[in-house]
Amino acid sequence: MESSAATTTPxxxxxxQWMVEYQVFQKYELFASLPRNAKSAxxxxxxxxxxxxxxxxxxxxxxxxxxxxxxxxxLCYWILHSIALLDEFVESELEDNAIEFLSRCQxxxxxxxxxxxxxxxxxxxxxxxxxxxxxxxxxSLSSINREKLYMFLRRMKQASGAFRMHDAGEIDVRAxxxxxxxxxxxxxxxxxxVQNVGDYILSCQTYEGGxxxxxxxEAHGGYTFCGLATMILINEVNRLDLAGLLDWVAFRxxxxxxxxxxxxxxxxxxxxxxxxxxxxxxxxxHSILDEQLAHRHSRGNCSNDSPQIGVASDICDGEKGGxxxxxxxxxxxxxxxxxxxxxxxxxxxxxxxxxxxxPAEEEPLFHSWALQQYILLCSQDLKGGLRDKPGKSRDxxxxxxxxxxxxxxQHSRSHDEDSPPLPSALMGPYSNLLERIHPLFNVILxxxxxxxxxxxxx
Amino acid sequence: MDSVEGKAQRIPLRQxxxxxxxxxxxxxxxxxPVVPIAYKEDFVETxxxxxxxxxxxxxxxxxxxxxxxAIDMNAGNYTSPAVSLFHSLRVGVERLSGSAREEMDSVEGKAQRIPLRQxxxxxxxxxxxxxxxxxPVVPIAYKEDFVETxxxxxxxxxxxxxxxxxxxxxxxAIDMNAGNYTVWHFRRLILEAxxxxxxxxxxxxxxxARSNPKNYQIWHHRRWVAEKLGPDATxxxxxxxxxxxxxxxxxxxxxxxxxxxxxxxxxxKDELDYCQELLEEDILNNSAWNQRYFxxxxxxxxGGLEAMRESEVRFTVEAILAHPExxxxxxxxxxxxxxxxxxxxxxxxxxxxxxxxxxxxxNFVFALSMLLxxxxxxxxxxxxxNEVVDDLETSGPDQPDSDLAKTVCSVLERVDxxxxxxxxxxxxxxxxxx
Ligand SMILES: [Zn+2]
Numbered sequence: 001m002e003s004s005a006a007t008t009t010p011x012x013x014x015x016x017q018w019m020v021e022y023q024v025f026q027k028y029e030l031f032a033s034l035p036r037n038a039k040s041a042x043x044x045x046x047x048x049x050x051x052x053x054x055x056x057x058x059x060x061x062x063x064x065x066x067x068x069x070x071x072x073x074x075l076c077y078w079i080l081h082s083i084a085l086l087d088e089f090v091e092s093e094l095e096d097n098a099i100e101f102l103s104r105c106q107x108x109x110x111x112x113x114x115x116x117x118x119x120x121x122x123x124x125x126x127x128x129x130x131x132x133x134x135x136x137x138x139x140s141l142s143s144i145n146r147e148k149l150y151m152f153l154r155r156m157k158q159a160s161g162a163f164r165m166h167d168a169g170e171i172d173v174r175a176x177x178x179x180x181x182x183x184x185x186x187x188x189x190x191x192x193x194v195q196n197v198g199d200y201i202l203s204c205q206t207y208e209g210g211x212x213x214x215x216x217x218e219a220h221g222g223y224t225f226c227g228l229a230t231m232i233l234i235n236e237v238n239r240l241d242l243a244g245l246l247d248w249v250a251f252r253x254x255x256x257x258x259x260x261x262x263x264x265x266x267x268x269x270x271x272x273x274x275x276x277x278x279x280x281x282x283x284x285x286h287s288i289l290d291e292q293l294a295h296r297h298s299r300g301n302c303s304n305d306s307p308q309i310g311v312a313s314d315i316c317d318g319e320k321g322g323x324x325x326x327x328x329x330x331x332x333x334x335x336x337x338x339x340x341x342x343x344x345x346x347x348x349x350x351x352x353x354x355x356x357x358x359p360a361e362e363e364p365l366f367h368s369w370a371l372q373q374y375i376l377l378c379s380q381d382l383k384g385g386l387r388d389k390p391g392k393s394r395d396x397x398x399x400x401x402x403x404x405x406x407x408x409x410q411h412s413r414s415h416d417e418d419s420p421p422l423p424s425a426l427m428g429p430y431s432n433l434l435e436r437i438h439p440l441f442n443v444i445l446x447x448x449x450x451x452x453x454x455x456x457x458x
Numbered sequence: 459m460d461s462v463e464g465k466a467q468r469i470p471l472r473q474x475x476x477x478x479x480x481x482x483x484x485x486x487x488x489x490x491p492v493v494p495i496a497y498k499e500d501f502v503e504t505x506x507x508x509x510x511x512x513x514x515x516x517x518x519x520x521x522x523x524x525x526x527x528a529i530d531m532n533a534g535n536y537t538s539p540a541v542s543l544f545h546s547l548r549v550g551v552e553r554l555s556g557s558a559r560e561e562m563d564s565v566e567g568k569a570q571r572i573p574l575r576q577x578x579x580x581x582x583x584x585x586x587x588x589x590x591x592x593x594p595v596v597p598i599a600y601k602e603d604f605v606e607t608x609x610x611x612x613x614x615x616x617x618x619x620x621x622x623x624x625x626x627x628x629x630x631a632i633d634m635n636a637g638n639y640t641v642w643h644f645r646r647l648i649l650e651a652x653x654x655x656x657x658x659x660x661x662x663x664x665x666x667a668r669s670n671p672k673n674y675q676i677w678h679h680r681r682w683v684a685e686k687l688g689p690d691a692t693x694x695x696x697x698x699x700x701x702x703x704x705x706x707x708x709x710x711x712x713x714x715x716x717x718x719x720x721x722x723x724x725x726x727k728d729e730l731d732y733c734q735e736l737l738e739e740d741i742l743n744n745s746a747w748n749q750r751y752f753x754x755x756x757x758x759x760x761g762g763l764e765a766m767r768e769s770e771v772r773f774t775v776e777a778i779l780a781h782p783e784x785x786x787x788x789x790x791x792x793x794x795x796x797x798x799x800x801x802x803x804x805x806x807x808x809x810x811x812x813x814x815x816x817x818x819x820x821n822f823v824f825a826l827s828m829l830l831x832x833x834x835x836x837x838x839x840x841x842x843x844n845e846v847v848d849d850l851e852t853s854g855p856d857q858p859d860s861d862l863a864k865t866v867c868s869v870l871e872r873v874d875x876x877x878x879x880x881x882x883x884x885x886x887x888x889x890x891x892x
Contacts, residue, residue: 009485013742015505018512023525026517068598069608070638075596104591115587117612118640128692166639169645169863170678207751207793216717216756218709218748241832249826257876263744263785266706292886296835321884365880391526399767400720 013264020172020266021119024256024391027377043376043428045406046384050399051171053384054079057396058094073127078400080134080289084444085403085434090135099140102128110148120152121166133443133451141454150188152214153179161196166311172213173204181441184233185448187349187455194348198236201227205240207261209248219248221261221274228278229440233351238288243296247364249278253366258374258389268388269379270398272371272405273442279366280408280439283404284358324416328357352440353452356417371408372427375402403443407434468500471507477581479604479637482506504528519681548696571603579623586616607631615644620651628661636670659683660694671702677711681718688723695719700801705718708738717752726757741777747786751793763783763794770794775811783821786829803835809843815844823874826850830884833863863888 010018057079061068068075076098083090090098104116111120112128132140154178156163156263178198178318185426203215204227207356211220211227228245231237252259252275259271273458282289379402385394386402410433414421423430438448469475484506508528511521574580587609590597600608611631614624627646631638649659663680670676684691701718702709720726731755736746739828754766758849771794777787795802801810809832815825829847831837838860847862850869867885871878 009742010509011742013740019508019525021529022512023522026522029517058595059597061596063599063601063604064598065598066604067635067637069600069604069635070640072598079596092740093593094595097591098595100591101594102595104589104594113640114638116591117616118638119643121639165674166643169639170642170674170681206748207796208748208789214714214717216721217714218710218745246880247831248789250877253876255876262708263789265744290887293834361883363879363883365883367857367876370876399720405541 015268017264019310020254020333022237024267024374025338025377027390028355028373030423031377036041040429043088043432045376045428045432045434046380047086047088047431049382049384050086050386051083051384053128053394054083054396054399055090055094058098058285070118070121071127071437073102073112073124073131074114075136075396076102076131076333077127080223081443082396082400082422084134085437087405087435088326094112095140098131098135099143102131103143106143106145107152108148110145110150119166122153122156122163122178122182123186125149125152126182129182129185130441130443133441133447136447136450137365138454143452144186145321146186146188146230146458149186153193157193162200163200173201173211173223173226173230174213176201177230180230184349184352184383185441185443185451185455187452189233189349193358194234197234198231198239201231203246204262209241209244209246210262211245218262220349221249221271221278225274225281226276228281229304232281232285233440235348235351237285238291242282242285242289242292245278246282246394247280247399249275250365253370256378257367257370258378259371266389267374269375269386271322271404272375272379272389272402273401273408274410276366276371276405277439277442283360283364283412284355286361334406349456352438352448355440356438356448361415364409367457368409368412369427370423372406375406376428376432377408403434404437405431407437408439410434411436471503471524478508480507480510484508485509501604530764542604573603574606576646580610583613586612588612596867604634605635610643611641622652624648625652625654626758632666633797636666636676638672639675642675646679646682655685657685660691664698667702671706671709674710674711677715680715684719685722691726692719692723694767695723696725703736709744710745710890713749716749720752726753726759729757730760737777741781742784742786744786747790751790754794758766763796764798764829767794770806771807775807778811778824779814782815782818782825783823785824788824792828792831799835803832803837807838809837811844812841813842816843816850819850822850823870826870826873828871830866833866834889861888 031039034042057075062076065075080090098309100396101116102112105112105114105124107113107120109120111122112125113120114124118124122404129144131422132144149284155167156165156175158164158171160171162171163179164171165175169175179193180189180197183193201211204212204217204223206217206219208219208383210221212219213223224245228237228240231240251263252261254260254267256267256458258267258269259275260267261271261274339388375386378390379388381394383389383394385396386399387394388398392398410421410426414424417436421433426432436445437443441448443451471670472482480483481868482503483501504524507603508524511518511524543725544892553584575585582660585606588605607627607630611627614621614627625645625648628641628648631641632645643826648654649656658681660668660680663676663683667673667676667680684695696716696719699712699719702712705715706712720729733746733750733753735742737750740746754760755763762764765846771791774787774791776796777784778791781787791808795805795808808828812825812829812832816829826847829837829843831841844862850873864885867881867888870881874881
């Protein structure tokens with residue numbers, strides 16, 4: 001039965017995989033052979049160099065970046081969020097410039113485009129809103145035209161429940177996530193936006209357990225994060241087969257120590273966040289997971305056959321849309337997501353807030369130590385910036401999502417948001433410690449709180 | 459970013475003294491490979507030397523350099539700084555191979571581009587500069603041609619000029635940045651307004667796609683055109699996606715487009731054979747497995763999952779036994795019983811494939827994982843299962859767990875350390891009475 005792979009011709013998948021393994025293991029072997037002090041130097045996050053690389057990008061980008069000319073709010077987000085993760089500062093003048101620039105990307109009829117004068121687009125809207133939350137402060141947060149933005153989100157809504165990325169644009173799970181994320185953080189999620197979104201996401205969960213971009217497509221790490229986060233934010237996460245999803249995502253961490261995006265694909269540092277972030281979410285969904293497992297056991301049956309308990313429309317008959325909750329926030333932000341008790345009324349916009357206050361399972365279900373090793377040794381460019389994998393060049397996207405994933409690892413064992421992680425949770429020196437993120441939105445947790453409070457009043 | 463290993467003046471490996479002692483190992487494609495790839499000579503040579511080094515397990519500095527060159531050439535490798543949202547969404551500045559670049563350059567006369575301001579055709583238009591403000595962040599040091607093209611594009615867009623010259627202008631702008639969805643959107647408005655015959659549009663897209671196979675806008679545009687053309691476009695679309703997939707058999711967008719074509723326009727007849735071909739070529743190609751699932755469940759010609767189950771299980775079991783370390787068929791096998799867990803638990807073919815792999819004592823993680831799921835869903839294990847699992851549990855010498863599911867978890871914790879937390883968690887959540 002065992003055919004030795006070395007004697008038959010390797011397939012494309014094997015060939016690519018072996019090349020990457022070879023490079024990754026070479027890094028690890030080199031590391032293992034080093035004396036102690038050299039080892040710790042290799043594990044150090046090169047903060048100064050990362051900052052230099054990031055700040056440079058805010059000020060000037062080479063002509064080759066013209067292919068990202070329709071993604072400039074993304075560039076803002078990747079860079080500003082990376083800087084915030086490092087807990088470093090941007091000159092206040094640059095922050096003002098960022099607010100000013102993003103205002104020029106804001107469409108008069110709502111939403112943000114990829115650059116000044118471009119059509120509004122959901123992905124760049126998400127990036128712009130997250131950038132402005134990351135900058136924080138009255139001037140930044142009030143620069144978002146919420147009423148118009150809400151109208152834009154509604155224009156993108158389709159009868160199926162899903163969203164289009166832009167006027168006459170493509171429909172997929174990203175569009176659902178970026179809409180729901182933005183609406184939730186700006187305190188304007190309502191029945192109209194939520195309606196049937198859950199059905200669409202559910203139709204994208206594949207036989208493998210992960211979530212695809214569209215019904216029928218292949219389970220994929222990016223879409224799995226987006227779909228899972230969306231279902232949590234609309235309070236319908238119990239409709240997903242969470243045990244199947246967890247099993248799929250658990251198998252995405254491979255012997256290279258990092259995550260791959262799909263079954264039998266190559267390791268890639270950006271999935272440190274997309275897959276690692278899914279674990280951070282699942283870590284707070286144990287009561288629902290247990291409920292699904294109990295259901296499975298009692299029926300001698302499987303959660304594929306979909307128990308369905310609690311639906312969002314029962315809950316959010318309270319406040320709607322922009323007409324917010326003022327200082328009721330603390331009073332209304334109570335029960336949602338506590339187990340399956342979805343029958344009590346509450347404000348759907350508070351789910352993000354309540355979620356992070358949920359007690360998390362003590363241990364993450366992925367290998368945090370291994371993932372940190374991959375990020376620090378394989379994806380870090382010592383000259384600044386992070387990369388997909390050895391042999392690739394650094395870029396701002398992988399810098400942002402590798403650091404986000406690293407933060408998830410470091411904080412994955414602290415039960416209490418106020419107590420910093422123990423040094424034993426961190427690989428490398430304690431100076432590697434990054435700021436904690438809110439895993440549903442991927443913004444710094446403190447900045448999320450500030451925004452949540454700010455928009456609760458507006 | 460473009461100077462990795464001096465690719466510009468690549469010296470063939472066979473001419474480098476450093477490699478003179480090595481005999482390259484050619485790829486064993488067989489006499490009649492399915493979907494053969496017309497590899498470039500450099501690619502073939504690099505891979506032949508890589509195979510030689512790999513098979514010899516030569517862990518040397520020169521081998522390291524060689525892996526860098528090989529990775530640099532791999533079709534799935536873009537060196538771009540460019541992405542949007544996820545990795546697979548990268549808009550590439552993929553280096554174009556020589557011949558592709560020549561073809562590209564002849565499109566729209568890029569090679570000898572005449573500035574728009576010198577073209578009589580545009581003399582009546584005042585270009586509109588980008589409103590970046592006095593101190594923009596993430597400012598891009600655009601090339602002059604780029605700025606000029608976009609300035610004229612903005613003028614036409616703001617004037618909503620749906621004319622032939624505006625259509626040509628969108629092509630130039632797309633050629634410079636295929637990720638600009640506003641330009642694509644405006645192009646569609648013009649195509650509609652001018653009622654342009656759309657078959658030519660397919661060729662335009664194909665040219666752009668060659669250098670940007672992973673760009674959302676191209677595929678969205680392609681879907682729009684194909685939808686307008688209707689069933690006439692079916693075979694052309696299936697051919698087009700096949701061509702893209704022959705370069706990268708896991709291109710997510712190409713698969714999505716292909717699924718859309720099948721669903722919206724038809725063309726199911728040969729799809730299962732196509733999946734079969736791709737899997738024969740690369741049994742680890744999970745995208746092909748996913749497509750197979752799509753066909754088996756959705757094709758109007760096949761009768762649905764239940765009708766197909768028996769033959770699919772046979773195929774899948776065979777694939778598992780040939781490569782038990784391949785995760786794809788294991789997940790596929792489980793998928794074949796979706797919505798009918800009881801049949802999955804009771805089908806002797808399922809427990810027997812687990813048992814056979816476990817008995818081999820090699821690459822048995824997926825077999826154990828499936829056994830665990832089966833037990834959680836009520837499988838009553840035979841004595842054989844108890845014996846073979848006890849056999850694998852070498853650590854605890856004398857107190858084998860009376861509970862098979864627990865023992866399975868313990869073995870998994872040991873043999874699959876990457877998922878040790880997951881297996882511990884699974885163990886903690888086992889039903890109390892098995
Ligand atoms: Zn990536």
